[in-house]
Structure formats: C-alpha cells, structure tokens
Amino acid sequence: MAENLLHHPIRSEEEILKLIPQKRPFVFVDTLFEYTNLTGVTGFTIPEDSLMLDNGKLSESGLIEHMAQSMSLHRGYQGSLSGNSKPKTGFIGVIKTVEILDLPLIGESIMTYVEILHEIMNVTSVSARTENERGEVIAISEMKTVTVD
Numbered sequence: 001m002a003e004n005l006l007h008h009p010i011r012s013e014e015e016i017l018k019l020i021p022q023k024r025p026f027v028f029v030d031t032l033f034e035y036t037n038l039t040g041v042t043g044f045t046i047p048e049d050s051l052m053l054d055n056g057k058l059s060e061s062g063l064i065e066h067m068a069q070s071m072s073l074h075r076g077y078q079g080s081l082s083g084n085s086k087p088k089t090g091f092i093g094v095i096k097t098v099e100i101l102d103l104p105l106i107g108e109s110i111m112t113y114v115e116i117l118h119e120i121m122n123v124t125s126v127s128a129r130t131e132n133e134r135g136e137v138i139a140i141s142e143m144k145t146v147t148v149d
Helices: 012-019 061-081
Strands: 031-035 038-045 089-102 109-120 124-133 135-147
Touching: 012 031, 012 089, 012 124, 012 135, 031 061, 038 061, 061 109, 061 124
Parallel strands: none
Antiparallel strands: 031 038, 038 109, 089 135, 109 124, 124 135
16 A cells, blocks of 8 residues: 555645635535555545535535545646646546435534546546444445636
8 A cells, every 4th residue: 555645634714725726615625635656545524604504414416526536636746746826627427326315414524535546648537435433334426527728
C-alpha cells in the first residue's frame, strides 16, 4: 500500500476551497484525511443549510455529489503538490454503478474512500465507498470523471 503523503488532515474551509473548483453553497467535502497518488480519504459533516437535503438527511444526489467532489479534492491536492495554484474544473462523465444503502442525517459526519482505477488522457475511472460515523458502508459507486483545463 502506498504511503499517505498528507502529514496532517486538511480541515480548513479556506484550504479546502483552494483545492476544489466548487464554491459555497455547493461544497460537499470539508476534510482531506489521507492522500496517495491513487487513493484518498475525505470527510463531510452534513450542514443544516445544505442545498441537497431531503427530510433532514443528505439526499441521494447530494451523496453522489459528495463522492464526485471527493475525487475533485484528491485531484486538487495532487495539483497543489505539482505547483498548480488553481484547481482544474471537472464533471461526472458517466456513473457506471451506484448503490445507496443509507442517507446521513444533518450533523452526521461521513468519510469517503476514493481509488483511481485507471486514467486515459483527461478521463479518470474512480471507485468510491462512503461510510457513516459508525463505519457502516452507506454508499458505493464507480464513475468516470472528466477534467477540463
């Protein structure tokens, strides 16, 4: 397994916003816990003013967006290590699979584990697994993201 290149988690909102192209109120990541060239671990505590709530829980689309932004945060940190001052813009190209098992409540923290499966030019195939505070898997997905300059 590759060594975590992150010496301490990044939790500062200011630092997170430097690493992703998304801006408030459409931000669905708030922590980068671990980073390797091919993997990352991110976190998000569900705010009560989130745009994607449904009956006091993060909606399915909010959870999918969180998984995609987890990849974006991984890419943004990778870019910062390479000296890039601005994160590249990207989008979900294809959702190959997604399984939502549970939805997190307002105030609950989730962790997502992303892994780059393969890359061809500006298209990246990535898997993501999201767990709740109890370590229970609440969502898994495999998607392709497209990065543009």
